Amino acid sequence: MLIEAKNIKFGYSKSKPVINGVNFAADEGERVALVGPSGCGKSTLSQILAGCLNPQSGEVLFENKPLPRKGFCPAQLIYQHPEQAINPRLRLNATLREAWTPDAVFLDEIGIAPEWLNRYPAELSGGELQRFCVARALAPQTRFIIADEMSTMLDVITQAQIWELMLRQIERRGLGLLVVTHSTELAARVCSRIVRFESLTRQGRSTAV
C-alpha cells in the first residue's frame, strides 16, 4: 500500500469525535473518489492523510512507515479555496519556491504565465491561483495528491482545464490521487474507484466504478 490510515479518531473535544475508527488505503497509481454528505468528515480525513492534523488515535502509514514529521510530506493536499491556501503577502514566485523550483517547461504545461510570478495573490483570479496550488503540490518528491473539492468554486471550463493538466502530470509520474467531491459526474470522469465515507468506518476497501 502507498498510503494507509488505520483506525483514525479525531475530534476537537475528547468526548465528541468528528471521525472515529476510520480506515482508508490507496495504492500507487490508484485514483480514488471520496464522497459523502457535508459535515461527515471528508475534509478532516484529507488533512490527517496529508499530515496537517494529528489524529487523537490511530496512525497514517506511508509505504508502511509513519508519515514523516519533518521535511517534505510525500502526500500533498490541495484545498477548495486557493486564496486561503496562499500567503497573501508573498509574491507567487516565493510561494512556489517554498516547495520547489519548477522549470519553464513545467510552468507552461501547468498553464502559468511567466508574468504572474511577480504578482501578489490578490491580483489573480481563483482559477489562476489554483494552478499555483497544483504546481506547488506537484513537487518531485510528491507521491500522493489529495484534492479536497479543488474545483467546486471554479466555472466548468476552468475546472476542466485544471483537471486536464493535473491528470496529465499524475499519469506521467504514476502518482496516487484522492478526490473529495460532491459531484458524481466528476468522480466518474477522474477516478478509478468511488468510496462512500460511511463504508470507511467498517473496512478500507470499496467498490470499483
Add this chain to the structure above:
Amino acid sequence: MEKKTVLNVSNLSVTFRMYSKGMRKGGLKVISNLSASVREGEILAVAGSSGSGKSLLAHAVLGILPRNAIVTGEIEYMGEALTSARLTKLRGREIALVPQSVEYLDPLMKVGKQVSDDKYAVKRAFERYKLDESVMKLFPFQLSGGMMRRVLCATAVVTGAKLIIADEPTPGMSEELAARAMKHFRDLADAGAAVMLITHDIDLALRYCDRVAVFYAGTTVETALASDFGNIDNLRHPYTKALWRAMPQNDFAPTPGTQPYAGNLPDGCLFAPRCDRVTEECTRAAPESRTLRNGEVSCIYAD
C-alpha cells in the same frame, strides 16, 4: 396565453468611476450591452464564470450598486421603467432578493424576526423549508450554513414577491438540500412568480429552469432554452458550446484561455481571442444580439 414579461433588462451597462493616477478620474466598464428578461411562471438561470457580471446585474436591478457606479440602459418592471422612486416602493414587497452571502443576515437579530414581523407568515415559510419553529428564536451564529441559506430563501418567499432574484442560493448545501431549494423555486414559479436564478452550477440549474442566459465578460452571449443543453448542436454561441463540452458528464474538454478582465477587453466580440471560428470580421465590432431558433445569440457566425 401570452405570459407577461415581469422584468426586462436591455442594453445595460455599468461603469465604475475611479481614480486611476493621482486625481485623474477613469471609468472601468464592468458590464456592457447586457440583456435579460424573465416572464411570469418562469425560472431564468443566469450562468457564466465568476466575474462575468451576474451579481452586478442583480444589484443593478435592485438599485444597490455602490455609489460610484454609473448605470445606463433600460430596466423595466411590468412594462414600466423601474425608477428609483418606484423601486423604493416595490423592493422587499414585489421584488425580493435572496443574497449571495449569509453575511447579509443581521448577526444581532433573531432570524424569525428578520424574516418578517408577521409570526404566522414566518411559520408557514419555515415549514416550507423544513426549518423547525424553534429556529425562529435563534441567532444566525447558532445556525449551520445550510440552515442560514434556507432562512435567506424564506425571507424572499414570505413577501409573496412577483419577482425573485436568487444570487447563488445553493452553495454549501448538500446535493439533497440544494435540490429541495431548487424545487421550491420551481413551485414559486409555477404559482406565477418570475424567478431569476444566478448560478455557476449550470448542471443543477438545468434540471429546474426554463431558459438560460449565458454571460461572458459582462455581456449576454446567448439566451437558450434549458432543453437546448440536451444536445450541443442546439446551442448557438461558441462560448455556450465550450461550457457544454467542459461539463464532466459531457466531454470534460477544456477550451484554452481565460475570460478577459474588465478594463482590458478586446475589440469587437469579447470571446474572439478564444474562439475557433474567429475571423477578422469578429474583431471589428461587437456583434449585435439576434433571434435564432427561439433563442438569442450575439455571434455573427451562429447558425
